[in-house]
Amino acid sequence: MHRRQPTTEYLAECLWPGVTESDLRELDVRVMASTAASRDSNTRVRYLGAMLVAEDDVAFFFFTGDSALSVETVARRAGIPFERVVESTRISSIHKRR
Numbered sequence: 001m002h003r004r005q006p007t008t009e010y011l012a013e014c015l016w017p018g019v020t021e022s023d024l025r026e027l028d029v030r031v032m033a034s035t036a037a038s039r040d041s042n043t044r045v046r047y048l049g050a051m052l053v054a055e056d057d058v059a060f061f062f063f064t065g066d067s068a069l070s071v072e073t074v075a076r077r078a079g080i081p082f083e084r085v086v087e088s089t090r091i092s093s094i095h096k097r098r
Contacts, residue, residue: 034078
């Protein structure tokens with residue numbers, strides 16, 4: 001049976017003093033494991049990656065999922081120190097690279 005992929009996008013926002021690229025790389029491994037574990041519990045969450053804004057001590061983690069609660073569960077299990085998880089919309093460039 002083919003399971004439908006989650007389509008709603010979410011952002012986990014982290015206000016994280018002193019966060020470094022190394023911190024995000026370490027978390028990346030845990031987030032991937034947590035996302036894989038969520039599939040075993042019948043929750044559909046997909047990890048899309050992270051963004052660091054070191055100058056502002058902020059990190060963003062991007063997901064798709066069935067609900068904000070599902071994403072929060074995965075993020076909490078991975079140890080992401082998020083302030084909130086919110087639904088988000090990604091706008092792609094209309095200009096394509098050649």
